[in-house]
Amino acid sequence: MVIERTLSIVKPDGVQKNLIGEVYRRFEQAGLRIVAARMMHLTQAQAEGFYAVHRERPFYRDLVRYMTSGPVIVQVLEGENAIEKHREVMGATDPKKAARGTIRADLAASIEENVCHGSDAPDTARNEIAYFFSQSDLCPRTR
Numbered sequence: 001m002v003i004e005r006t007l008s009i010v011k012p013d014g015v016q017k018n019l020i021g022e023v024y025r026r027f028e029q030a031g032l033r034i035v036a037a038r039m040m041h042l043t044q045a046q047a048e049g050f051y052a053v054h055r056e057r058p059f060y061r062d063l064v065r066y067m068t069s070g071p072v073i074v075q076v077l078e079g080e081n082a083i084e085k086h087r088e089v090m091g092a093t094d095p096k097k098a099a100r101g102t103i104r105a106d107l108a109a110s111i112e113e114n115v116c117h118g119s120d121a122p123d124t125a126r127n128e129i130a131y132f133f134s135q136s137d138l139c140p141r142t143r
């Protein structure tokens with residue numbers, strides 16, 4: 001079994017709706033361990049950089065505005081097959097298409113305001129973790 005790490009964000013709508021604990025509960029129930037976490041209010045430059053892969057997409061400006069509209073909680077999750085497991089727990093981008101029982105199906109308002117972010121592959125996970133955390137921010141579970 002491969003132990004992976006992935007970057008996770010509770011987005012501004014999730015924080016506004018007081019869903020931090022609910023989202024964390026679902027991660028922990030799925031066997032994902034939080035090994036780093038921080039609340040921050042993204043600057044325009046931080047949000048633009050984070051979503052740079054989407055800069056040609058029609059929703060990019062709105063996405064940056066949304067992601068800077070309030071504080072977020074950024075965390076690193078660790079576990080077996082963590083990248084895919086995390087995305088399963090989140091559900092599809094569009095809550096209308098997300099499987100029942102997923103975070104987005106149960107808690108998200110729209111395809112944009114969809115409560116959470118999760119890395120989509122090992123290379124993006126590595127880059128996204130490094131975007132927010134230095135090596136010394138990560139706390140390996142020693143028990």
Ligand code: ATP
Binds near residue numbers: 063092
């Ligand atoms: P994330 O990267 O946030 O985990 P994702 O991988 O499911 O979500 P992406 O295609 O990477 O989805 O899109 C990034 C984010 O941009 C989405 O989570 C959503 O907030 C927003 N977004 C995606 N598609 C649309 C759209 N068609 N209209 C508006 N916003 C969108």
Ligand code: MG
Binds near residue numbers: 118120
């Ligand atoms: Mg994505």
